[in-house]
Amino acid sequence: MKILVCITNVPDTTAKISFTDNNTKFNKAGVQYIIGPYDDYALARAVELKEAQGGTITVLHVGEADSDPQIRKALAIGADDAIRVNTEPADSYYVATQIAHIAQQNSYDLILMGRESIDFNSGVVHGLVGEMLGIPSFSPVMKLDIKDGKAEFAREIDGGKEYLEATLPLVLGCQEPIAEWKIPNMRGIMTARTKPLQVVEPVSVDDMTSLESYSLPAPKGECKMIPVEEAEKLITLLRTEAKVL
Amino acid sequence: MITETAENQTLIEQTVRDFAERHIRPHIREWDESQYFPTEVFHQMGELGLMGILVPGQYGGSGLGYREYVAALIGISKVDPSIGLSMAAHNSLCTNHILMFGDEDQKKTYLPKLASGQWIGAWGLTEPNTGSDAGNMRTVAVRQGDNWVLNGSKNFITHGKSGDVAVVIVRTGEPGDKHGATAFIVEKGTPGFSAGRKEDKLGMRASETAELIFQDCIIPDSQRLGEVGEGFIQSLKILDGGRISIAALSVGTALGAYEAARDYAKERKQFGQSISRFQGIAFKLADMFTDVEASTLLTYHAADMKDRGEKVSLASSVAKYHASETAVRVSNEAVQVFGGYGFTKDYPVEKFYRDSKLCTIGEGTSEIQKLVISREILRD
Ligand SMILES: Cc1cc2nc3c(=O)[nH]c(=O)nc-3n(C[C@H](O)[C@H](O)[C@H](O)COP(=O)(O)OP(=O)(O)OC[C@H]3O[C@@H](n4cnc5c(N)ncnc54)[C@H](O)[C@@H]3O)c2cc1C
Numbered sequence: 001m002k003i004l005v006c007i008t009n010v011p012d013t014t015a016k017i018s019f020t021d022n023n024t025k026f027n028k029a030g031v032q033y034i035i036g037p038y039d040d041y042a043l044a045r046a047v048e049l050k051e052a053q054g055g056t057i058t059v060l061h062v063g064e065a066d067s068d069p070q071i072r073k074a075l076a077i078g079a080d081d082a083i084r085v086n087t088e089p090a091d092s093y094y095v096a097t098q099i100a101h102i103a104q105q106n107s108y109d110l111i112l113m114g115r116e117s118i119d120f121n122s123g124v125v126h127g128l129v130g131e132m133l134g135i136p137s138f139s140p141v142m143k144l145d146i147k148d149g150k151a152e153f154a155r156e157i158d159g160g161k162e163y164l165e166a167t168l169p170l171v172l173g174c175q176e177p178i179a180e181w182k183i184p185n186m187r188g189i190m191t192a193r194t195k196p197l198q199v200v201e202p203v204s205v206d207d208m209t210s211l212e213s214y215s216l217p218a219p220k221g222e223c224k225m226i227p228v229e230e231a232e233k234l235i236t237l238l239r240t241e242a243k244v245l
Numbered sequence: 246m247i248t249e250t251a252e253n254q255t256l257i258e259q260t261v262r263d264f265a266e267r268h269i270r271p272h273i274r275e276w277d278e279s280q281y282f283p284t285e286v287f288h289q290m291g292e293l294g295l296m297g298i299l300v301p302g303q304y305g306g307s308g309l310g311y312r313e314y315v316a317a318l319i320g321i322s323k324v325d326p327s328i329g330l331s332m333a334a335h336n337s338l339c340t341n342h343i344l345m346f347g348d349e350d351q352k353k354t355y356l357p358k359l360a361s362g363q364w365i366g367a368w369g370l371t372e373p374n375t376g377s378d379a380g381n382m383r384t385v386a387v388r389q390g391d392n393w394v395l396n397g398s399k400n401f402i403t404h405g406k407s408g409d410v411a412v413v414i415v416r417t418g419e420p421g422d423k424h425g426a427t428a429f430i431v432e433k434g435t436p437g438f439s440a441g442r443k444e445d446k447l448g449m450r451a452s453e454t455a456e457l458i459f460q461d462c463i464i465p466d467s468q469r470l471g472e473v474g475e476g477f478i479q480s481l482k483i484l485d486g487g488r489i490s491i492a493a494l495s496v497g498t499a500l501g502a503y504e505a506a507r508d509y510a511k512e513r514k515q516f517g518q519s520i521s522r523f524q525g526i527a528f529k530l531a532d533m534f535t536d537v538e539a540s541t542l543l544t545y546h547a548a549d550m551k552d553r554g555e556k557v558s559l560a561s562s563v564a565k566y567h568a569s570e571t572a573v574r575v576s577n578e579a580v581q582v583f584g585g586y587g588f589t590k591d592y593p594v595e596k597f598y599r600d601s602k603l604c605t606i607g608e609g610t611s612e613i614q615k616l617v618i619s620r621e622i623l624r625d
Contacts, residue, residue, distance in 0.1 A: 069255060076256055183263045186294025186307035189256045 001055035001146065001168075002106070003046045006099055006113035006125070007074055008036035009067035013118065023213040026119075035070045038114025038175050045144055045179035046112055047078035053146065056080045058106070062089050062098045068197070076184035076192035087202035090209075092120075096128035097205045103133055108169060110151070115140035115173040126173035136166055139173025253309075254316045261320030264293060269325050276451035277327070277596060280443075283451060284365060284407055286328065287335070291362015295321075298336055300344055304356035311486070311548035315493040319541075322497025323504070326600040327451035329497055330607070333490035334403035334452075335359070338483060339366030342412045342428065346471040346479050351430060355410060367408030369399035369457050370480050376401075377613050380477055384415040384459060386427060391466050393429065395459040398441065405455030406440040409433050413457065414476040426476035430468045437462030448599030485558050486551060487608045488565035492544040495568035495604040499540060502572075502579035502597035503533045509592075510582055526582060533575045540568035559621040566614035569604035576601040 011017070012032040020027045035043070046057045059074040061067050062085045071082045085098045103111060111133075116123030123139065130137025142161070143154035151170055155162045184192070226234045238245045268286055276283055290296050298314045300306020307313075314336065322329030340359045343351055358364040375381045384397025395415055402411070411431050418425030431438050441456030471479055507530055510521040520526050547560040576597040580587035587594045605611045 069252060072252060073256055073259065183260050183293060184256065185260070185292065186257070186298065186309060186313075187302070189253055189260065190308065192256070193253070 001049070001053060001110065002108045003049065003055060003057045003110045003112060004060055004103060004106070004108040005039070005043045005046050005057060005074070005079065006060045006062075006111065007039040007043065007070065008114065008117040008119070009033050009061060009063050009070045010036045010117055010119045013037070017216065019214045019216075023215060024211060026214070033067070033070060035073060036114045036117050036119075038116060038118070038173075040114075040181060041176050041178050042112040042114055042172075042174035043074055043077055043079065044182045045174060046110075047182060048179050049110075049144075049146060050078065055109075058083060058108070060099060060102055061085070062087065062095045062202070064088055065199075071197060072192045073184060075195045075197070076188040077182050078188065079195070081195055082197040084197065084199050085202050086199050090205070090207065092122045092124045093128060093208045094205045096125045096132060098202055099125065099129050100132035101203045102200075103129065110146070110168060111171040112174055113172075115175045123173065126171045130171040133169075133171070135169050135171060137171035137173070138164065138166070140175040141172045142175055142178050144172065144174070144178055250312060253313060257313055257316050258320050260293060261295070261317050262324075264290070264295075265321055265324035265328075269321070269328055273325050273451075273593070273596070274590060276325075278450075278590075280445065280450045282331070282404075282407055282453035283328075287331065287365055288362045290321075290332065291360070294360075295332060296335055296362035297340060297356065297360020299341060300356050300360040304344070304352055304360060306356065306360035310552040311489055312545060312552055315489065315496075315544055315548045318490055318493035319497040319500065319544075322494045323501040325451065326494060326498040326501070326597065326603075327449040329494045330449050330452040330603065331365075331403060333487070333494050334368060335366045337487045337490040338368035338403075339408075339410070339412050341486060342368060342470065342479065342483050343430065345483065346428065346475075347430075350467070351470065355430065359410070364409035365404050365407055367402050367404040367411040367457070368483075369402045369405075369411055369413040371399060371401045373398065373400045377610060379414075379480070380423065380426070381420045382414070382416050382426060383420070384413070386415045386417050386429065386464070388417075388466075389463075393464045393466065393469070395429070395431075395437070395462040395464060397459055399457040400441075401444065401454055402457050404453055405457050406443055407453055411457060412470065413459075414480050415459075417473055417476070423477055424474040426480075427473050428470040428476040428479055429464050430470060431462070431464060435462060435464065447602060448596070449603045484608055485556075485561050488561035488614075489544065489547045489551060489557070491604060491608045492540070492547065492561065492564035492568040495565070495572040495601070496537065496540050496544050498572040498597055498601050498604060499533075499537045499568070499575040502576040502594055502601070503530070503537050505593050505597070506530065506533065506579040506582040509586075513584075520582075529578050529582060533578055536571040536575055540564070540571045543567050558617060562609070562614045562617040562621070565609065566611055566618065569601075570611060572597075572601040572604045 012034050015031045018027045057079040059079040059082045089095045126137045126139050140156050141153050145152045152165050294307035297306030298309050302308040343355050359366050370379050372382050386393040386395045414426050414428045417427040437460050439458050441458045444454040510526050513520045543564040547557050547564040550560050551557045579594040580598050583594050586592050
């Protein structure tokens with residue numbers, strides 16, 4: 001089984017977010033980057049499937065060289081090789097086009113990625129890639145098994161779960177608890193160095209969107225503590241100040 | 246080469262941080278209060294390759310160098326120094342002694358179990374009456390045919406109770422004679438070998454410290470490490486490297502305390518402003534940071550020398566001395582930055598304060614480091 005795992009390179013969840021250039025550019029200064037947490041789960045499940053059934057795992061990232069440490073980490077966790085499409089991603093359609101282009105050249109059985117990135121959170125790349133390749137896509141997938149060329153999986157739906165079965169190839173957007181989250185071990189870190197990381201140039205894509213500006217949510221107000229005995233005051237405040245009642 | 250090392254180091258730091266946040270941080274207080282030694286955590290650390298960092302791959306280790314070892318140890322100690330202390334004793338004392346002085350059979354028998362964290366290792370040199378003056382040890386081994394009979398006791402031994410195997414250095418010649426001691430590997434459960442009292446300690450409470458007792462304990466000669474009479478000299482060599490690990494433990498301890506103080510100073514407000522705006526606090530943080538940076542560089546410097554195969558007695562003593570005194574000073578200042586909250590168990594700094602003090606004592610006190618340093622720099 002050939003598995004492609006697409007990973008994002010995103011600011012750490014604790015990073016302080018700010019913008020430069022008149023709120024048109026994300027300020028990368030001092031920000032730690034990580035593999036997108038949902039992508040991490042997708043990768044972890046790929047490694048589990050490979051350990052149980054054999055196969056190969058390729059990690060794919062659309063981005064510039066500053067993502068290489070995250071790609072190395074994915075290799076340390078257990079991917080066999082990596083491809084980086086050397087470009088600054090413009091939007092979801094742009095990224096999906098690059099992924100689909102790579103997938104067309106290599107015919108993977110399974111294309112896994114996170115349900116969404118945690119920077120722009122669009123959550124549409126898996127759907128777009130599926131459409132571009134003409135194969136089914138599902139998200140958010142929280143359980144996945146492969147039996148006789150078929151995928152058996154569970155998807156989170158409003159208020160419950162949906163159990164599905166589909167034949168490969170497939171594109172799946174993943175989330176926990178699809179796999180046990182993995183930390184690379186020392187040996188993995190050492191061997192990651194010897195695994196191939198291929199850098200390819202992007203295919204050209206028409207501009208579909210352009211960015212006007214970013215804005216931050218309003219800062220959180222002061223927290224007001226109301227003693228139990230004054231519960232009525234809470235109701236008044238919810239009416240008059242928070243205006244939620 | 247440089248970028249490769251740097252990239253590996255970053256990945257190791259991330260691995261250790263992710264592990265410590267998940268598997269250590271949630272339990273720090275509970276382990277500390279109940280003096281619980283979490284063997285299961287060391288088994289998990291073994292799976293990650295943290296229990297045999299310096300052991301070559303052929304014996305089941307990670308095959309890394311001191312630089313990577315230091316990076317990992319700083320990362321663990323920054324979260325919980327007592328786990329760092331145990332990791333250090335296991336890796337650089339017990340396991341390393343077998344790696345450096347064991348024969349092929351001994352290495353094949355013990356290293357895979359130790360490097361995988363399946364077994365926890367102890368290393369016994371100190372005795373109730375001989376600490377700094379370890380060369381005067383009283384525990385003896387007497388040869389009887391193909392066996393040795395051990396009698397006496399070792400104290401302050403990390404993993405004295407829970408260790409599955411111990412390397413012990415005992416007297417086989419005259420007290421005080423450099424060639425009067427020999428090292429042996431003793432497995433838990435060997436008749437005549439038992440653990441005594443577990444110490445109730447000020448700090449490093451999740452790291453087990455206990456007595457080893459030998460009463461007519463019979464050890465086959467095949468358990469002897471290296472030549473008869475070489476045990477004390479071997480242990481000095483082990484301690485040369487061991488000091489790098491206590492330096493790393495100290496750096497981690499200091500860093501943990503410093504970062505907690507820095508973050509708190511930014512948040513805590515008094516007189517209508519963040520306390521980090523007061524020069525009295527800001528300069529304190531500047532001093533703490535500078536001390537931690539210097540200690541870090543000294544420690545990596547000693548690690549790099551060791552990786553290049555150079556003699557590190559001086560460099561490792563300097564690093565250990567400076568870093569351990571820094572750990573004590575910085576954790577003391579961290580409590581000060583936290584004020585009254587720093588004195589409570591709800592905040593992490595009081596534990597760094599208690600744990601840090603071991604650093605200026607274990608594997609050679611600061612006074613002994615100064616003895617080593619002065620001897621080296623005054624040599625003709
Ligand atoms: C938590 C913990 C874990 C430990 N783990 C281990 C272990 O795993 N294995 C092991 O073998 N040991 C271990 N030790 C023992 C440790 O290495 C010794 O405690 C240390 O070497 C000091 O020896 P001592 O306690 O006997 O102090 P002493 O040697 O009695 O020293 C008392 C004081 O006298 C000073 N002093 C001694 N000699 C001189 C001198 N010549 N000049 C100036 N001052 C001097 C010392 O610096 C110290 O201040 C551990 C200790 C602790 C607390």
